[in-house]
Amino acid sequence: MKILLNKSLPKWIVLLIDQLIMSWSFALSFFVIKQFEFEEIMRGHFLIYVGLFGLVSLITFYNMRVHTGLIRYSSIYDIYRIFSAVFVASLIYGALIGLWIAPMYGIDSVNIYLVLLISFFISSTLLTVVRMGAKALFIFIKRSNVGERERVLIYGANGFSIILKQALEAGGMGKFDISGFIDDNPSKTNKDIHQKRVYHTSAITKLQRKQQIDKLVVFSEDLKADNLKLFIETCVELGIKVQTVPPTEQWMSGQLSLNQMKDLKIEDLLQRPPIVIENGRISSDLRGKRVLVTGGAGSIGSEIVRQVLSYKPEIVIVCDQAESPLHELQLEMEEQFPEAKIALYIGDITNSTRMYSMFKEYQPDIVYHAAAYKHVPMMENNPCEAILTNVLGTKNLADLSMAFEVEKFVMISTDKAVNPTNIMGTSKRIAEIYIQSLNGLNQKKVNGNSHPYTQPIQTKFITTRFGNVLGSNGSVIPRFRQQIEKGGPLTVTHPDITRYFMTIPEAVQLVLEAGTMGRGGEIFIFDMGEPVKIVDLAKKMIRLAGLLPDVDIPISFTGLRPGEKLYEELLNEEEQTIPTHHSKIKISKVRVYKYDDVVSDIDELMMLNKNKDERQVVRKMKQIVPEYISKNSRFEELDLQLNN
CATH class of the missing domain: 3.40.50.720 (NAD(P)-binding Rossmann-like Domain)
Known part of the structure; x- marks a missing residue:
């Protein structure tokens, strides 16, 4: 039965059935007009009439392709095509009989136009009934097989x-x-x-x-x-x-x-009304420019690449050390933006020599810095690597941006940098402090690849800060999906834990807008909406899958992870915000650190980092960022020592 359901009639058989119906309808109409006087009919020109009608009908139906549709999917449009084909065939046939056949051969033994009128209604009805009947039969058989x-x-x-x-x-x-x-x-x-x-x-x-x-x-x-x-x-x-x-x-x-x-998807329920941005201003900022995106193969970085390409820059340089994701992005961009010029650059942002070569080769005008280590528990266990990438890597790129006179440097930060309780958030806060300290400098000797550069500082350094993005690599939503597919349980760290969420496209839209409006030195914070309770998020995702929480899929609480806190913030308590022309973007008023003090602290931090003494590294981080108080972490005892 399944084989029959999955097969369809060959087109030539459909055409043959249609012609049998057309010829039979014409013959029946002929008999009706002649009052079924068979002897008189056969002595007349019946075969000539029927044969010519069949030929005209065949040619008309073939050219109008009435037979090409699948009967099981017949629709109103197919019925319209049937009526059109029958009408055209009748019209052509009537013209041939009246203007050529009858005068030439002297045959006018029947009212052919009345025959055509009756035949039109009979054939149209039969052709429609056959298709609708076949469709209904197919659906009936299918229903009987699906349970x-x-x-x-x-x-x-x-x-x-x-x-x-x-x-x-x-x-x-x-x-x-x-x-x-x-x-x-x-x-x-x-x-x-x-x-x-x-x-x-x-x-x-x-x-x-x-x-x-x-x-x-x-x-x-x-x-x-x-x-x-x-x-x-x-x-x-x-x-x-x-x-x-x-x-x-x-x-x-x-x-x-x-x-x-x-x-x-849960993203569909959490998504807020579309963000309105000033595309004209962004376009004037990016069109014809050389744009560098670090961390370009990641969730945020790849979306920056997609959106930047829509503004027709001269070239987009995509830098990342992840080979496979970079290759996948290349294939996607070649398909979506075949005319765009894209340069893929594999490199580690902590490698100053490699980064110097990239800046020298491509001379970027604008830098979007999205490369970072971001997973809180992992960085809590590897603080030296967090410092190396999030602080030194950012410093390398910022210094090179000054050296090569980049117009704007836009850093992607995180809400975890506010009152940080973990290594990751604190490393991003230190990077923010360094980026801010660069603004207002008149000149600075910058070292790139052991080549000194001295010139006025022209680069505008801008920081954007926002919370979690929906569906990013390693985030809670993809994790919950995997757990649901496996039948659970869904693991939540704490019943009261909440997070801010934003979709990746809208976060990047705001990054581009903030980068356009930034004059240097600002930390832009985004309106993240209302915080979402993670356990409620888990329950919604289970229900979206058509299952019941704690019945079909259990939810288990595993306890806060190292460095994790219940609530994220976007501002320090002492901070204030300044509104901008965009309702979803505000400027954070934060303490500005002196450049010389910041550089001294970071140099000392890097010296400690080289020795791989994690406790001394974290101690120094707490001195640079006094509001950093460890939570649920092996470094909590350092807070007690520093406070005593």
Whole structure:
């Protein structure tokens, strides 16, 4: 049975069936006009009439390609093509008989136009019935093979929703039982569309109790509406699985493929209204420029590359030490931006010689510095490496940017640099302090690859600070997805732990905007919205997978990891913010350190780092950043020593 379902009739057989129906309909119409007087009919020119009609019909149907569609997917458009083909064939045939055959051969023994009129209605009806019957039979057989069907609600009650209903019924092969439409427009509710009821969104709880809805299907472009997000969250709480489909213009060959139906992601629920940025200003900043992105193969760095390329820079230099992710990014960029000029540069930012060679070769105008070690527990166990990359690596790039007269240097920082409780956050805070201290210098001798450079400082150093990004490498959401796929448990460190979240594209949009508005020395902080409780995030992700928390998938609490704190902050208590023209970007007012003091501290830190004495390294970090208080870490005893 499955073999039959997966096969379709050859096109020539469909064409042959169509012609048999056309010829039979014409012959029947002929008999009706002649009142079934067979002897008179056969003595006349019946065979000439039928033969010519069959030839005209065959040529017309073949050229109009009526036979090329799959019968099981027949739609209103296919019916329209049938009627058009029958009409055109009748028109051509009538013209041939009236203008050529009848006058030339002197045959006019029947009212051929009346025959054509009757034949038109008979053949059109039969061709339509055959297709609809075959489609209905196919769906019936398919349904009998799929077992229990899913009860589906479609969000919205408009023309696109009707198209979606028809696509699910046809493409789903009987897998779906459309329970109706659901909408928040009172003028549409409690009415029937295509034999299906339209319900109001407020009735979803009662509807779920009565009909046991399995799935809600939503167009992906509708997810931006806040009222829909609230409704979806209600559906998720009720155990209704939510799936999205792309806009109809993106359906393959005009048909919805089941592969195009995607499970709703947690990012869709957490995503806030679209950010409006000044593309004109960013474009004027980036167009025709040489742009360097460090950490370019990472989550943030690769998105910076994508967005920067859309502003048509002269070249984008992508620097990273991760070979495979860099190669994958190259393949993606070659496909998406085939005309763009991209240079891939494998290198470690702590290697000053390698970095000097890169700056000398490409002479970048703008630097986006996203390269960093970012995982808190890992850096807590490897403080020397955190200092080496996050502090020395940043210093190398900043010094080279001054030496090569880079216009702007934009550093990507983190909310963990505020009142840090771990090595990672503190290393980023020290990098922030150094970057800020560079602004306002009149001149400075910079050493790159043992070549001294002395020139006025022209580079504007800008820092951007934000929280967690959704779906970044190693973040909590991909981890939860993996755990759900394995059947759990989902591991959460603490019942009360909260984090700020932002999508990667919107974070990068704000980075570009802040980089454009920055004049040097600022630390820009982004509006991260409301903090999200991680355990609530875990429960939502379980429900989105169509499962129940602590029933199908357990949640276990593992305890805070080394250096981890319950709540992240974007500002120190003593800090204030200054608004900018963009409502989601503010400037943090922080203490500015003297350059000479900062360099002295960092030089001492690097000397200690060379000796690999972790305790002395961390002690020095606490002296540079007095607000750094270790939590849940082996370095907590240093705080007691420093305070005594």
